[in-house]
Amino acid sequence: MTDNGAHQMDVSATPSASQTPVPNMSLNMDYYLKEGLEGVECQQFRDATIWAHSIQAQANGLRSGNLSAGQYAVFSPVTQDELTNLEHIRDSHYKSLRFLYLNDAQTLIVKIMPGPAHEVATSELTHIVRLKVGVMGLHRALRDRRATTYQGARSKKEADSALKPNTRPLKDDWPTLVFECGVSGSLRRLRTDANWWLANSAHDVKIVLLVSVSSPQQKIHIEQWEDRNTPNPYITPNNPNPLVIRPTKINEINIYGNTVTGAPLRLPFHAIFLRPPVAGEGDIVFTAQDLLDYAEDVWGDMQ
Structure with missing residues (x-):
């Protein structure tokens, strides 16, 4: 409609919204970590090779029509140096990926384009x-x-x-x-x-x-x-x-x-x-x- x-x-669905009147959303990192990512498991980041394999498998599932694979993937902890390396890999091999990186949580949220x-x-x-x-x-x-x-x-x-x-x-x-x-x-x-x-x-x-x-x-x-x-x-x-x-x-x-x-x-x-x-x-x-x-x-x- x-x-x-x-x-x-x-x-109102954010964890802090019920406690903090009119929260400053730009600083509410918990909101960006959780809102709209219900059911998306945060994966432990180990190394760039494992990360790339995980992203590729999820992308393959999406592009085959399996929308249950989900469009987002979450990885932590990812240091600034590791993020820089992942950005190079993304720019070379996965240009359609989009990143949101949260500094304090050392968390990388990846959006995968389905097709x-x-x-x-x-x-x-x-x-x-x-x-x-x-x-x-x-x-x-x-x-x-x-x-x-x-x-x-x-x-x-x-x-x-x-x-x-x-x-x-x-x-x-x-x-x-x-x-x-x-x-x-x-x-x-x-x-x-x-x-x-x-x-x-x-x-x-x-x-x-x-x-x-x-x-x-x-x-x-x-x-x-x-x-x-x-x-x-x-x-x-x-x-x-x-x-x-x-x-x-x-x-x-x-x-x-x-x-x-x-x-x-x-x-x-x-x-x-x-x-x-x-x-x-x-x-x-x-x-x-x-x-x-x-x-x-x-x-x-x-x-």
Whole structure:
């Protein structure tokens, strides 16, 4: 069922949320260790060879259609030096893997891309955004950072894709638009990923698009997350602010067969380029037909 209303990030399931009113999610490492990873066993990291074999076996299971293999793998303890080695191995042999590393816990959370449909779902959506800004004459004003690693609060992470305006020219400047993709059963974890980007960037990331793909059903689910000021339900002498910033679901879209619900998908121009639009510029809008065409491109080579 499509929900076009704003939906705040539900943190009530996190171990500390019931104890800490409006927790600082960027510093709540327990949240990133556990939320959406229920049933995923933390494996003891022994060496890079065993790690690679484990990842390959899980990836093979996913790509053969065994979704019970799960999209995420967790390893600990992984030191900084070991992480550097794993990053080299990933960059050479497993380019579709995405890492979230938590410094204090020395824990590596690996997201495994299940197959071509998920990779195409991300690349095509990124491509269409760039095409639409190109029509505005801004094709060089938005840079594709792909899977660049970004340093957060005691953690670091890569997106499946990320775009940032040329007004943020430094290597460590955060993107304004981030894409995260996964299987339909990983949606809860994808929302945790959205929280990481919005909170750890100190709100420099403006929009996170979550793309949940079901290959058996040929269904695509997209959620748009942004930071919003919301009433503070836990006002105390130490926390007197009437409003708090929370990750909020702005829109959700389902594309299934010839049906699209939740359209249009609208990405505010000012959020991506950090300035108001001028003549010939405007919000990036995906109509229902755009979304159908997008889904056709995703599934086109999967028949």
